[in-house]
Amino acid sequence: MQSNKKYYIGIDGGGTKTVGLLCDDDGVIVAKSTAGSTNLKSREEVDVRSAIQHVVMELTDGLQDRVLEGIFVSTAGGDREEDQVRWKKWIKETLPFFTGYIEVKNDAYGALASGTYTTEGKVLIAGTGSIAYSISGDETRRVGGWGYLFGDDGSGYDIGRQALRMVAAMHDGTEKRDEVFVTEVLSFLQLTSASEMITAIYEDPYPRMKIASIAKVVILLAEQKNLPAMMIMNKAMEQLNELTKAIEGDDDKLVVCGGLFQSEFFRRSFAEMRNERKxxxxxxxxxxxxxAGACICALISRGRAITDQQKENLLSSHGS
Structure with missing residues (x-):
């Protein structure tokens, strides 16, 4: 790392994992750190604090006397003042001599910037949870993002929960049994009987993440034309499209990201449904x-737009 450069940290705090990146003022990513979920509404505070401090310490370990200019955190719950206060407090505890700026925003900011290289536009995130967000200047509109207890429609958690409900109903005889569906879901959970699901889920230290992980199986089964899986996935996509309808216009660009969209089949099916709905x-x-979007937000916080050279550097160093 060059001593005359300034450095920036971008952190994406997701429902399943947290990723932090360190970049220089040219947009070159020079360090990466990962930890568990930092969602304060679904994980114990002591675990969140530990994860945050691990990421910050690992990213700054090689900085020595080099200047850390700013930190931008894009995390679930980042638009709640009480969560912002805790994030900033824990970062300052980790870096007591840090004099730069710390910004904490919700997870839409990093996701949006990863596709637009700005902090304005419209974004849909569908991972462990789900949220649609529109940002234009000081005006913001949020749709969804109500959490797993009474929200997160169409999310990985929602898909996983519907799959468990389906297996339970098939076990009880209130739904027609689909042997492939039941076998694949139970096999993924390393279970041999539906009756084992209660212990496996309720006694898991992170049940929300475990349930959300089942979405992978459902999407794979849907791709193989399994009917129960297709029903669950189609309902999820309908719900996600309902979220976006509330924020998008005909001429808008919609940035779409999150764990569900890592599946090419899910992307394709989502696009087909959007076309059908016009x-x-x-x-x-x-x-x-x-x-990386959070790094972009950190760089933008200096008051300057991202240059073409910074874009090129971010893209070329992102996989390293």
């Missing part, structure tokens, strides 16, 4: 991760 907004799948 939702003509252009969909953009970012080449950068939300953590």
């Amino acid at each position: 939702l003509m907004c252009e969909v953009c799948y970012p080449l950068l991760s939300p953590a």
